[in-house]
Amino acid sequence: MKKLFPHPVLAALLLGLWLVLQQSIGFGHVLLGSIIAIGASLAAAKIIPEPVRIRNPHLLLKLAAIAGLDIVRSNIALLMVLGNPRPKPKAAFIEMKLELTDTFALAVLACLITATPGSAWLEYNREHSTVLIHVFDLVDAADWETTIRTRYEALLLEIFQ
Amino acid sequence: MSPDLPLWLAILVSLFVFLGALLTMAGCLGLVRLKTFYLRIHAPTMGTSMGGGLILLASAIYFSITRERPIFHEIIIFAFVTVTTPVTLMLLARATLFRDRVEGSAEIPQRDA
Numbered sequence: 001m002k003k004l005f006p007h008p009v010l011a012a013l014l015l016g017l018w019l020v021l022q023q024s025i026g027f028g029h030v031l032l033g034s035i036i037a038i039g040a041s042l043a044a045a046k047i048i049p050e051p052v053r054i055r056n057p058h059l060l061l062k063l064a065a066i067a068g069l070d071i072v073r074s075n076i077a078l079l080m081v082l083g084n085p086r087p088k089p090k091a092a093f094i095e096m097k098l099e100l101t102d103t104f105a106l107a108v109l110a111c112l113i114t115a116t117p118g119s120a121w122l123e124y125n126r127e128h129s130t131v132l133i134h135v136f137d138l139v140d141a142a143d144w145e146t147t148i149r150t151r152y153e154a155l156l157l158e159i160f161q
Numbered sequence: 162m163s164p165d166l167p168l169w170l171a172i173l174v175s176l177f178v179f180l181g182a183l184l185t186m187a188g189c190l191g192l193v194r195l196k197t198f199y200l201r202i203h204a205p206t207m208g209t210s211m212g213g214g215l216i217l218l219a220s221a222i223y224f225s226i227t228r229e230r231p232i233f234h235e236i237i238i239f240a241f242v243t244v245t246t247p248v249t250l251m252l253l254a255r256a257t258l259f260r261d262r263v264e265g266s267a268e269i270p271q272r273d274a
Contacts, residue, residue: 017237020233020234020236020237021234021237023230023231023232023233023234071210071211071214072211075184075207075210075211075212078188078191078203078204078206078207079184079187079207082187082188082190082191082194082204083187087191087194087195089200091197091199091200093199093268093269093270095270110247110251111243111244111246111247114206114246114247114250115206115209115210115243115246115247116206116210117188117203117204117206117207117210117211118203118206119203120199120202120203120206120250120254121247121250121251122250122251122254122255122258123251123254123255123258132258132270134199134202134203134254136200136203
């Protein structure tokens with residue numbers, strides 16, 4: 001079982017992706033999708049040796065909701081700054097230490113921070129486990145770090161580690 | 162085009178498309194208007210997050226109604242855009258960071274060895 005499914009999460013995601021793409025849950029689609037999912041996850045096992053573990057799947061929904069809300073909010077905020085004829089954002093770099101070490105969780109955090117307009121994940125330093133983030137319009141650095149820590153990192157720690 | 166689409170829904174779909182296009186355009190204009198690389202990387206994110214999201218949402222609603230079954234391919238497009246943006250961003254950003262550090266730019270946080 002373990003040999004056939006080295007990456008159960010990835011396989012499930014791929015099967016889901018296939019079915020959404022086909023817009024059908026007919027037997028043929030499920031069968032073909034499963035073959036592709038298992039084959040691809042076997043191939044992925046050569047590249048990503050450690051499997052992804054999701055401890056609390058239900059928290060993923062909460063994470064998605066929080067991220068969605070933040071994306072809408074920061075889109076509006078960025079639109080306001082750019083709507084100004086002479087935009088004067090207070091841009092700044094932030095270097096913060098992360099407790100998160102799981103590769104997959106870090107990737108999710110990078111996607112979320114980058115998907116939110118106004119903040120961009122630039123570089124992760126594995127030796128010091130610090131991340132360099134560029135913020136478009138920074139009001140308060142300490143406050144911003146706390147937001148990332150409490151809103152995202154705490155949740156990701158619960159889900160993945 | 163489609164007689165099956167009720168007026169209020171047509172208005173809703175158009176509103177989503179319009180708002181999405183507006184956000185995407187604001188992002189593109191920002192890319193042109195902002196002065197430095199680090200500021201510029203933020204502007205197009207509006208297009209890849211909410212701008213694109215609203216257009217995709219409008220597309221999902223429109224085709225779900227006119228084809229009379231739920232259509233949500235759009236979720237995949239959104240997921241792929243969200244997952245692939247950081248890859249390009251990090252590639253560009255790290256190249257720029259490297260260059261700026263070699264040049265000894267004072268604004269860039271140095272990598273402590």
